[in-house]
Amino acid sequence: MRADxxxxxxxxxxxxxxxxxxxxxxxxxxxxxxxxxxxxxFRAGADVLSIFIDAWMVDVxxxxxxxxxxxxxxxxxxxxxx
Numbered sequence: 001m002r003a004d005x006x007x008x009x010x011x012x013x014x015x016x017x018x019x020x021x022x023x024x025x026x027x028x029x030x031x032x033x034x035x036x037x038x039x040x041x042f043r044a045g046a047d048v049l050s051i052f053i054d055a056w057m058v059d060v061x062x063x064x065x066x067x068x069x070x071x072x073x074x075x076x077x078x079x080x081x082x
Contacts, residue, residue, distance in 0.1 A: 005051075021049070023073050024044045025044050028043075
């Protein structure tokens with residue numbers, strides 16, 4: 001499943017995305033705080049989430065249930081350290 005998250009300059013939603021990734025136990029080899037333009041991969045157990053950021057949008061792609069969970073957490077306004 002693929003879903004658009006927000007405009008690339010919506011830093012509040014991007015912060016909620018990082019918090020949601022932390023809430024589902026996602027880990028990354030890259031920097032959490034510095035999600036710049038490009039493709040970022042996060043692993044949550046055996047599942048992989050891909051976050052793509054370009055000049056216009058931020059989107060997420062991965063297993064349906066995991067993407068839905070991340071979207072719900074973003075919608076709920078999850079905050080915390082990622």
